[in-house]
Amino acid sequence: MSQAELPVDRHIETRGISKSFGGTRALSNASVSVRSGSVHALVGENGAGKSTLGKIIAGVLAPDDGELLVRGEPVSFRSPREALERGIAAIGQEPSVVPHLTVAENVLLGAEPRAFGTVRRRALRKRFEVLVASAGFDLRGDTPAGALTIAGQQEVEILRALARSAEVVIMDEPTAALSAAETAHLHEIVKSLAAQGKTILLISHFLREVLELADTVTVLRDGRVVRTGPTAGETEDSLVEAMLGQPQALTFPPKQAPRADAPVLLAVKGVQALGVAGVDLTVRAGEIVGLAGLVGAGRTELGQAIFGVRKMQAGEIELNGSPLTGGARKRLRAGVALIPESRKDDGLVPDRPIFENASLASLGGLTRLGVVTRRREQDVTRQILARCDVRARSNRSPVRELSGGNQQKVLLARMLLCEPQLVIADEPTRGVDVGAKRAIYEFLVGLAEEGLGILLISSELEEIMGLSHRVAVMRSGRIVAELAGDELNESAILTAAFGNQPRQAA
Ligand SMILES: Nc1ncnc2c1ncn2[C@@H]1O[C@H](COP(=O)(O)OP(=O)(O)O)[C@@H](O)[C@H]1O
Ligand SMILES: [Mg+2]
Incomplete structure (x- = not known):
């Protein structure tokens, strides 16, 4: 591209930036351009290089290689102060306020011409009040900054940036430590800064937040830029796919087979209940048994019958060879727990x-x-x-x-x-983000490794395949196939779930 084509609204641009820490290559040849007045998000897995890129733009780190340009002009910042002089400020996840100074002092000290005593104090207060009113924050100038919540301290940092006429605000995971209400408020702040024409670089692993707030998103993977594009063309899934670099968005902890002599923990014998038409099933200690099937096949109903919240019409259920009777309270005390489908x-x-x-x-x-x-x-x-x-x-x-x-x-x-000894998990990851899904997978696998039995009900085939040692497929209230080892694959599960009927619209 020739110089003449350079659009004027490029506020920040990195060209081929690389950065290593010892043997770790945090950034490789990263080129990103951030339009003036845009909310530009950086996403990527942990360790993808997001913070490193943010720190280079903010003057905290110097690149090993490549160029940083501000409004088309090459710069090389030696400190955050130099970046601030060019209008770039960073807001951290852990804000850096001086705890024993007041909020107003934190915001304005260093941004003010020097003055002394009461004159200074009065001028400070006035300036602070103008600033806080224009930002619409609910902050008192005389509070010690150390007494504020993290959200409040972030507001102090934002005011500090505004007091220094920053035009670019870099936010690194600003909502990671905030409550839901504080997060919603920070979102309003981002929108209002954008409305004032500020350029925002938003680093976040909350993809929903990114899709809501940002107009442009850059995906980083292993220190490289995968792509930059309008958020309107992305979904959570498309971003995850780009972040992970493979179409299957999820990875699973390694499977450890239960011990060969692991005893049968749960034995379901001829159970009938509303929606369950005679089921036999076992789960051994340390085993994860997947319960697959189409919606309405009777999986949740079977789980409820085992947990004692659905009346059994026939059959028996044993835990460690003793009959399970009574309602949920009694069964919970006996060692059966249910993670229900709807939270x-x-x-x-x-x-x-x-x-x-x-x-x-x-x-x-x-x-x-x-x-x-x-x-x-x-x-x-x-x-x-x-x-x-x-x-x-x-x-x-x-x-x-x-x-x-x-x-x-x-x-x-x-x-x-x-x-518990037996955990029935009914769609345990429905509606949670990828990170939480992974945590829940590790949690379930960890329980099985400790010798608990897990009955995993899931409509996500990938999840069933990724976690289960054995899979029972239900259709019309019955178990129509049990698959393990070489027989366990997605097409065998689907064939059993649909049966021989012609496929109908689900
Ligand atoms: N100060 C540092 N010293 C050593 N390694 C670092 C340092 N900062 C970052 N790294 C490494 O660089 C890589 C990118 O880190 P980072 O930019 O923090 O990623 P992200 O913010 O996307 O999680 C990681 O492998 C990380 O461990
Ligand atoms: Mg980071």
Whole structure:
């Protein structure tokens, strides 16, 4: 491309930038151009090089190779201060405010001509008030900055950038540590900055957020630019595919077969219930059994019959050779847990803290742990929340502030506290993002490795194939095929699920 063709609205451009840390190549020949006044997102897996690119543009890091241009002019920043002089400011995931200074001081110090004493203080306050009003933030200038939440500290950083007339704002995972309400507010801030003509570089792994806020998106993979294009031409799936570089968007933990002598944990014998027309099925300790089939084949109904929330009309169910009887409470105490399909009526109390929602108390004594002290309960709950990888600002945040994926993880934690032996997971990853899906897969595989039995109900063939040691296929309330080893493949599952009938529109 000749110089004459350079469109004038290119605000920031990187040309062939490379950067290594020791032996790690964080960026390889990365070329990105960011239009003036656009919200430009950078997406990619962990380690793809997003932050490194953001830091190079913000003057935090120097590239090993390649060029950085601001409004068509090559620059080489030696510090963030130099980047700021060219109108570029960065807002971190962990904001860097000076905790013991006030909000107004944090925003304005260094951006002001020097003055002293009360004059300075009064001028500072006035300037701050103008700034905060124009940004529409609800911040008091005299609060110590250290007393603010992360969201508040980010607002301080944004004001600081505005006070220095920044025209480019780089945000690196700004909502990663925010609650749902704070995230919504930050989205409004991004939109309003864009409306004021600022250029925003938004690094985020929340693809929905990217699709909502950004007009352009660059996908990075292994330090390389995969593509840049309008978000209007992308979907979450298309972005994931580009990020991972392969059409199957999901990867699964390695399968470890259950021990050859693993005992039968669950035995379902001739069970009939509404929607279940006579089923025999076993699950061994350490085994993940997939339950496949079309919608309406009776999979959820079978799960409910095993858990005791669907009345059985005939047959028997045994756990470790003893009959399972009674309702869900009794079965939970016996060691059967169900992760239900719909999380709407799952018993999470939205306004109560995460900790409380996960803890034994929320289960009304439905546990096999027996009598535990409050202290031990707290220790165990904390460990289990961490193990389930619940991502929250604090375990004391209300559960409603969590994303769907994280709410699902709170339910997993609560279930684990019951020390189950058999887990029935009904569509455990429906409606959660790719990252949370992976976490849930690892969680289920980990349980099986500890010797639990898992009955996995899923409509995603890939998930069934990726996780199950054995697959039972249901059709019209019956198990019509059991597949394992060489026989286990997608086409065998589909053939069994559809039967010999001509395929109908589902
Ligand atoms: N300061 C550093 N020292 C060593 N390696 C680093 C450093 N910063 C980043 N890396 C490495 O560079 C690669 C890209 O990292 P990063 O830009 O942080 O990716 P992303 O933000 O997309 O997750 C990763 O392999 C990371 O481990
Ligand atoms: Mg990063």
